[in-house]
Amino acid sequence: MEISIIILCLILCAFFSGMEIAFISSNKIYLEIEKKQDNFLSRTLTKLTEKPSKFIAAMLIGNNIALVVYGFFMGEMLMNWIHSLPYHFSDLSNLFLQTVLSTLIVLITAEFLPKVFFQIYANTLIKFFAIPAYIFYLLFYFISTFFIWVSDFVLRKFFKTQGDQVQLYFSKVELGNYITEQMSTVEDHEEVDSEIQIFQNALEFSGVRARDVMTPRTEIAAIDLVDTIEGLKTIFITTGYSKIVVYQNSLDDILGYIHSFDLFKKPKTVSEIVIPVEFVPETIFIKDVLKLLTKKRKSVAVVLDEYGGTSGIITIEDIVEELFGEIEDEHDFDEELIEKVVQEGVYLFSTRLDVAYLNETYKLNIPESDSYGTLGGFIVDFTKEIPQKGANITIGIFHFSIEEATNKKIELVKMSIRE
Structure with missing residues (x-):
C-alpha cells in the first residue's frame, strides 16, 4: 500500500x-x-x-x-x-x-x-x-x-504594481518558431502558401545585410561619364535594364545612375541626366538601406567594401524581393542554377547557390562564414584566387572540380565528399 x-x-x-x-x-x-x-x-x-x-x-x-x-x-x-x-x-x-x-x-x-x-x-x-x-x-x-x-x-x-496581467500578444520568436514548424512539414514538391512565405521572409528581413542581396561588382552594367549617349542607348538595349550605373575612370568611383526614362529628355551628354546615389557599407542591414533610400527618395545605393571600393549595388527592387519574392518584368530572364546529385556523395552545383541553402537541403555541413555566402565565395575564400576550368581543389573533406569558369568567376563545380 x-x-x-x-x-x-x-x-x-x-x-x-x-x-x-x-x-x-x-x-x-x-x-x-x-x-x-x-x-x-x-x-x-x-x-x-x-x-x-x-x-x-x-x-x-x-x-x-x-x-x-x-x-x-x-x-x-x-x-x-x-x-x-x-x-x-x-x-x-x-x-x-x-x-x-x-x-x-x-x-x-x-x-x-x-x-x-x-x-x-x-x-x-x-x-x-x-x-x-x-x-x-x-x-x-x-x-x-x-x-x-x-x-x-x-x-x-x-510594490505599487498592477498585479497579475494576462499577456495578450505573441512574441516575434513564437511567430517565427510556429512558421518554421509549418515550413518543415512541407514536402519538397509542394508549393508553400505565399502568405506563409511572406511571413517567414518578414521575420528574417531584419537580419539580412546588404551584401546578401546586392548585385555583385562583376555583374554591374555601367557606363563611363565621358561615353556618348549612343553608347548609353546601346547598353540599355543589350542589357534590358531600366537603370545603368555611371562611373568616372573606374567602378570604384561611381557618380550615380541613369534611368531609361531620362533618355526621353533628349540629353546631349551622359552627365546631364545622372542621378546621385547613396553609399552604404556591406554590413548594413537592408531594413536600414530601405529607410535611407526612402528618406532620400533614391532607388539605388552603392555597396562599399571595407577598403572603400565598390562591392556591388543594391536597389529598392532587390530589397522588396526579399519580402515578396522575385519581381519579374519583361526584361528579366530566368537564370537556371544547377543543383544535381550525380551519385551518392557527388554533386553538380552552380556556384551562385547559397552555402546555407546547400547545407539545409543536402546536409553537407559546409563551413559558413561572414566572409562569403555562396559556394563560389567559399572556394575563392580558400584559394584566394579565381580557379580556372579543370582545376581541382580540396577543402577539408570537400573536393571540387571546376567544370565552368571565366577569368572573373567560377560558374559550375562538381563536388565530392571524401570522409
Missing part, C-alpha cells in the same frame, strides 16, 4: 511539474489556433489557459500536495528499511540518509526527466493531458484563487 501511494505521488509530481513547464514552453500561437477548432478539446484548452497564473498556481499546489504525501510515506518506508539494516546509525545520520535518498528519487523521476520530456514535446503533451489538467485545475481552483489574490494584494500594496 505504501509503495503504491509513493508511486502514485511520483506520477502526480511528474505530471504537475511537466504540465507547468509545457505551458511555459508551448508556442502560444499554436495554442490559439488549437483553441479555434471548436471541439471539446479546444474548449478545454480555452478554459485552461484563459487565466495562466491560476493554471500555474493550480499545478504548483498539486505538486506540493503530492510532494508532502510522498515525503510522509517515503520517510516512513526508508526509516523501516534503515532500521532493518545490520548497521546502527545515529539519528542525524538516519535523517541525512533519508533526505538524500528521497530527494534523489523525486528529483530524477518527478522533476528533471518529466520537465525535459514535457519541454521538448510541449505543444503535443499540453493537448494530450489537457483534460486531466483541467480536472485538477477545477479541484484546486479556489485555493489557487486565494493565493493569487494574496500575491496581487502584496504586489499592489507594497
Whole structure:
C-alpha cells in the first residue's frame, strides 16, 4: 500500500511539474489556433489557459500536495528499511540518509526527466493531458484563487504594481518558431502558401545585410561619364535594364545612375541626366538601406567594401524581393542554377547557390562564414584566387572540380565528399 501511494505521488509530481513547464514552453500561437477548432478539446484548452497564473498556481499546489504525501510515506518506508539494516546509525545520520535518498528519487523521476520530456514535446503533451489538467485545475481552483489574490494584494500594496496581467500578444520568436514548424512539414514538391512565405521572409528581413542581396561588382552594367549617349542607348538595349550605373575612370568611383526614362529628355551628354546615389557599407542591414533610400527618395545605393571600393549595388527592387519574392518584368530572364546529385556523395552545383541553402537541403555541413555566402565565395575564400576550368581543389573533406569558369568567376563545380 505504501509503495503504491509513493508511486502514485511520483506520477502526480511528474505530471504537475511537466504540465507547468509545457505551458511555459508551448508556442502560444499554436495554442490559439488549437483553441479555434471548436471541439471539446479546444474548449478545454480555452478554459485552461484563459487565466495562466491560476493554471500555474493550480499545478504548483498539486505538486506540493503530492510532494508532502510522498515525503510522509517515503520517510516512513526508508526509516523501516534503515532500521532493518545490520548497521546502527545515529539519528542525524538516519535523517541525512533519508533526505538524500528521497530527494534523489523525486528529483530524477518527478522533476528533471518529466520537465525535459514535457519541454521538448510541449505543444503535443499540453493537448494530450489537457483534460486531466483541467480536472485538477477545477479541484484546486479556489485555493489557487486565494493565493493569487494574496500575491496581487502584496504586489499592489507594497510594490505599487498592477498585479497579475494576462499577456495578450505573441512574441516575434513564437511567430517565427510556429512558421518554421509549418515550413518543415512541407514536402519538397509542394508549393508553400505565399502568405506563409511572406511571413517567414518578414521575420528574417531584419537580419539580412546588404551584401546578401546586392548585385555583385562583376555583374554591374555601367557606363563611363565621358561615353556618348549612343553608347548609353546601346547598353540599355543589350542589357534590358531600366537603370545603368555611371562611373568616372573606374567602378570604384561611381557618380550615380541613369534611368531609361531620362533618355526621353533628349540629353546631349551622359552627365546631364545622372542621378546621385547613396553609399552604404556591406554590413548594413537592408531594413536600414530601405529607410535611407526612402528618406532620400533614391532607388539605388552603392555597396562599399571595407577598403572603400565598390562591392556591388543594391536597389529598392532587390530589397522588396526579399519580402515578396522575385519581381519579374519583361526584361528579366530566368537564370537556371544547377543543383544535381550525380551519385551518392557527388554533386553538380552552380556556384551562385547559397552555402546555407546547400547545407539545409543536402546536409553537407559546409563551413559558413561572414566572409562569403555562396559556394563560389567559399572556394575563392580558400584559394584566394579565381580557379580556372579543370582545376581541382580540396577543402577539408570537400573536393571540387571546376567544370565552368571565366577569368572573373567560377560558374559550375562538381563536388565530392571524401570522409
